[in-house]
Amino acid sequence: MKIDVERGDEVTMVRLAGSVDGLTAPDLEQAIKAESAAGGTRFVLVLADVDYTSSAGLRVLLGATKEARARGGDVRLAAVREHVRKVLELSGFTGILKLYPDEAAARASFTG
């Protein structure tokens, strides 16, 4: 999995490519934690190039969202592909997390 982090003034964009599994999910967790430690609270995860996540990825998403909201921010998802969306829906995460059709819409949800 590739992780590209773009730290902005208002929103941190995290672009992922590949599969989020039990091996790669901790890398994502570390990347978000590092940004949180640097003061980031508003995150957009761009999932356009993510074809797969297991429960390991869901755990990271849940933990990161709890942490961000506790500090007044949020983790929002952009461009979620079909199978990842199915896994989010089955797990009840689509009722908890905010999903946007693309990167621009997710970014705009924070910046108005």
Place this chain on the structure above:
Amino acid sequence: MDAGAREWPAALDALPGMGAWVAERAHAAGAALDAAQDLRLAVEEIVTNAITHGGATRLVLRIEGGAGTVTAVVQDDARPFDPRLAPEPDLDASLEQRRVGGLGWYLVRRLMHEIRHRPLAAGGNEVTLVRRLDGSRPASGT
């Protein structure tokens, strides 16, 4: 070990290669992308549990096509377990109350049409996962 089976190291760093192999074999056995990814996910959840909770040191996977189905068989040398004892996550809990974890077996049950478990005589477990290819949804929670 028969020709369709492959042995894997019981380590998390084998997961990406294992996942790609499962999806590719499932596809070759007639599964479209969605079904192949379902099988990949179910295998990953079971293998991860065997490694992190069961102390597995060795894994053997087999993918087979059948009449309108694709089947994955996972054998390990982990401590015996009973998948019926896996707890159900509370899907309606709020974000704050939601436990981080507990989703693995739940997803397996929601994605697979049949799940069979038996302890192996030599120790370890064999889990058989059947994914139908007719577009029907698995009965939840069974």
